[in-house]
Amino acid sequence: MxxxxxxxxxxxxxxxxxxxxxxxxxxxxxxxxxxxxxxxxxxxxxxxxxxxxxxxxxxxxxLVNAHVHLANDGSADLAAQVRDDSTATAAYRAVANALITLDAGITTVKDCGAADNVVIDLGRAVEAGVVPGPRIVAAGRVITMTGGHGYFMGVEADGVDAVRKAVRGELKKGAGFIKAMATGGVLTSGVKPTQTAFRRDELTAIVEEAHHAGRRVSTHAIGRDGIENAILAGVDTIEHGFHLDAELFALAIERGTYLVPTLSAVGCIVAQGAVGGIPSWIVDKAQSEVERSRAMFSAAVEAGMNIAAGTDAGTPLNPHDGLVEEMIQMVQIGLTPQRTLLSATREGALNAGLSEVTGxxxxxxxxxxxxxxxxxxxxxxxxxxxxxxxxxxxxxxxxxxxxxxxxxxxxxxxx
CATH class of the missing domain: 2.30.40.10 (Urease, subunit C, domain 1)
Incomplete structure (x- = not known):
């Protein structure tokens, strides 16, 4: 308390x-x-x-952590945990992780996806003083194509009309922002991280619906074509962004798009996967992207892209008190300590749509x-x-x- x-x-x-x-x-x-x-x-x-x-x-x-999954606790197989947890169990995990987060000095988070409304509801409970925790801006379920990355914690939708309906449904449930999957990812079986998922017109419809409701859009995007589609569709944030390049940096800077680099997401998997029980197919995909993620971040720093710090906490062996370690990595790769502190305070609040409240x-x-x-x-x-x-x-x-x-x-x- x-x-x-x-x-x-x-x-x-x-x-x-x-x-x-x-x-x-x-x-x-x-x-x-x-x-x-x-x-x-x-x-x-x-x-x-x-x-x-x-x-x-x-x-x-x-501090502001711009990418977390409070309903998950770093299990070696996130998809299996989501599948096996009841709503009540996921809620218990989320409450415990919220306390860990606040203890670490993280007073605001963007929760980037859960299987149902547990984190939206937790945000309300924290605001009402029922349980302690950080200020929570929650996406609810992610929006993904059929069989796409994160389908196990998402709304599967195909085509412009379907994605509009999916966004409206999450907004109805109280989503503080919308999370869409523009590419494949590491943690979904049978999906390549770099494959393109939603088409540009689908992403544009997602952005339109969210922005009409005054909500921002964060987009999971690893492969180059998916990143380009997302930026041109008008998303507010690229999550991960491992295949960003000079042309896309310039486009993102012109449009004010943020990058949340989540160096810890693949870093924790590669560092601990062999002994941590993470399925080999997850480790293999993370290994294919880990060096690119660091090189991309170095280039993003040099280009001057808008950066908000986030860890993807809750993914395999990625703890909810790990934001400081992410920030240390950011400095080691080339971001100045001043910009790093701002990325986890002022810029984090701007990225979460809370610049009038905190940061x-x-x-x-x-x-x-x-x-x-x-x-x-x-x-x-x-x-x-x-x-x-x-x-x-x-x-x-x-x-x-x-x-x-x-x-x-x-x-x-x-x-």
Whole structure:
């Protein structure tokens, strides 16, 4: 459980607010009723019922994981787990994974597919305070062609009219965005990762229906032709994008398309598959794409493509607390620490359609805040030392002392 909302202050922080990528030493943040009420120098800080001294540590927005599957827990065979789980079991997994996610400092996620409404419903439960967890924007079921990638957690549809109906059905159930499959993938038996799935006119219809409803569209796309179809159809995000090239980078940048690279998705399979019990046909497909995924990301960084950090958490041996490790990989391959932090804060929120709610530390935004024991701009691995997590103004966990005044309500930290 998390604490109730109140009026409290974090002082003496090295503030990375996510607005411009700069750090401001000796800054305070006032939180009031779940919102950021004030940000400024320590000397000007207003009174509060409770004060947390950051001791010069880095204070920054809560992290955003732009690609997760909360109903799955890293089982060696995701399709088998989806097939075998009852709705109740999938829901239990999702609740457990949501808590793991929040503990890791991830205060917002995009859930990119589940077999039914369990994650949409979990998002509502978190918002209502029934269970703790990150803010969840959930796609519900993916939209895929008959027998296409992810059919076991999707709506199978063929042709323009059918995909329109499929999108409308997921929107009716409460989908916060639409996830469509433009190509094959690694985790579906009998499907090649690079094969083209939906035609461009089908993808265009999906985008039209989602955008009419004010929802964004994320597209699983690995092969080049499928990626091109998706970008030209107007999708908002390319998930994975392993076969992006210079021509497609330019097209995506022109249209403002995001990339969520999910380096962990194939990386975890290749690193652990031989001993982790992952079916050999999954390992073989991941091995065929892992080097391309890293080379593509390096080229995407050089091209200046819009990037949001995401891990594909819940896929084989890919944990829900792994976003920091993904970010470390991103820096190792060539993204600057500053851009990497922004990819998991400001850009993650923009990608999720939540830029008015979270992603930066500004007055009026939700008080999604973490404190890091170190300077991740100097050493990205400092993110392994998150010592405080607050979401919507509720202090979820902290190893920092909370000082209370004589009139203020006690602040509880229960994790």
């Amino acid at each position: 998390t604490t109730g909302r109140g009026r409290w202050l974090i002082r003496d922080g090295a503030l990375f607010d996510g607005v411009d990528g700069k750090v401001r030493e000796g800054h305070s943040i006032l939180v009031d009723q779940g919102r950021i009420a004030w940000v400024g120098p320590d000397a000007d800080a207003p009174p509060a019922a409770a004060v947390i001294d950051a001791g010069g540590r880095t204070v920054m927005p809560g 930066t530390i500004e007055p009026g935004k939700a008080a999604d805040v973490i404190v890091v024991d170190g300077d991740p701009l100097a050493d990205i691995t400092a993110l392994r030392g998150i010592v405080l997590v607050a979401k919507d103004g509720s202090l979820h966990r902290s190893s920092l002392e909370v000082r209370k005044d004589r009139t203020g309500d006690l602040m509880e930290v229960t994790r």
